[in-house]
Amino acid sequence: MVSVDVFVIGGVGIDTIVRVPELPLPVRETIRVEPIESYVGHTGHGVVMGCHRLGMDAGIADLIGEDAEGDRIRWTYEKLGIPFTAVLTPGGTRRSVNLVSPDGRRLSLYDARQPQYDGLKVHPDLWRPDVARTRHVHVSIMDFARQALPDLATADCSVSTDLHDWDGVDDFHRDFATAADVVFVSAGVLPDDAIGWIFAHGRAQAVVAMAGADGSYLHVAAEKPVHIPPIELPDRSVVDSNGAGDAYVAAFLATWLDGRSWREAAQAGSIAGAWACGSPGTHTDLITAEQLMTLILKELSTD
Template sequence: MPSVLVAGPVSWNAIVTVAALPEPRSQTLFASDHRDTLGGTSAGKALALARLGVDVALHTVLGDDDAGTRVRAELAEPRLRLEATVVPGPTERHLNLMAAGGERVSIYLDVPRAPDEVPASAAADLARCEVAVVDLSDASRRYLDLARTAGVPVWCDLHDYDGHAAFHRDFLAAADVVVVSADRLADPRAFLTDAVAAGARWAVCTRGARGALALGRTEGWLEVPATTATWVVDTNGAGDAFVAGMLLGHLERRPLAHCLRLGAAAGALAVASAALVSTDLTADAVRRIAGLASDTGADQPE
């Protein structure tokens, strides 16, 4: 029985590493590395949660192609149950250009059509889970109302939302916990204030190397520094790992401050790995990096 239901996109991506992102002009570039690998924000969250020891059901859409087969193989993980609706045509695919400093341009190559209905298992999974993570996609949008009807708290990761785009509004309005990147927000504090005033319990803004800023309905303002990574290999999946680390803390009934520290620790492990989700990601590892004991809420001794 899942503790968390994750609904949203998975993909099979081509990752191309270059010295710097190209300027908008005709030119020839040489890649320092390239590979095909698992991608997609919901794949990142679900796989990270499973490796943190959380039982998770991942509801997504796959095409009936070779990429879909590869995605299934990558998601064969203990504690993760894949509920994939298969549609004719391609699985979602991206081309990600990655610069040495971690900057990224993601180009959508293929997007599967959204199915007409959610799978029959959706209602049963929502009835049993503690949290529904609903990621940005047309197919997952239906889960917002389903989760609300089931009385399940909704977590939404808005990524680089600018505060205005219409596509994100349903997700923002339904979310009990909102996570957003500061990349395109003109005023993160104003955005977080508005999100909590509109009904969110927690609103969190990730700021890369500057850590995270959060506002809790009862906790007030909190800031957590970024956890220094031993080295940065690939920034893909860092935001998903942050959300998964936060969720681990929430499921352990920890306060918001501890959840943020666990999220930062999980993000640091993510950027130190070329994989979407690091094989070093475990609950014990993120607790140790965050300086938290395994029992809920107690700090480890210095």
């Protein structure tokens, strides 16, 4: 019996945001910065939060540490009413330090808590009960999440993943790329033949290459690629790009799962990503379903 719209496997941690005067940083011993803040964040959190804000029933499962950061994550999900299943590990909760320039660009210093998490065997009860009752599973590219892929191959649900800055070569990403119906990836270092490889070797129906300020590129199997232009929100200037890609993914999935076209899903993702850039921090003000629909209608009226 389906009772969850989107279930996310992996990808929650703590982001520390440092707003710096410029990127790259000047070569100095000391740089004065704005107050440093930390947030519950990372990619899986952004997707589950984005779906939750868009009115979907969403849950998440992950590995966290027996530490203050893990306690903060559990408290946050309890407060939000988002179902969270966790396995506690001695490796500690994942963290990152994100440097953000005045124009919203970021440099992420990701502490993956390695090597404690690599090769860690996890009991499948972390995901199996939720996979059995969800419409869609989004898999973060955590090493442990690879263990869920065989179950997803036979489950009665669709699957997505975000390969982030995959270079088309690194073997770590390939299992995830071939296991998903919808694949998101950064266009930054992606070689020309990588998207064709995903279609040829996996089950993908659509691949979305996200290109930041250049918008995104929608690739649907057996169709010509479509460029989705970036969205500018005049009343919401760019201050922080942290979490924009996750917001894109959430809105894309919400729209597609609602029965809309691939192109409509990508356009909704562009709007949600632009909206996320208008607030400081990570996932602090993600778009709601009402706000998204208002902006979609506004875009349609100007076409």
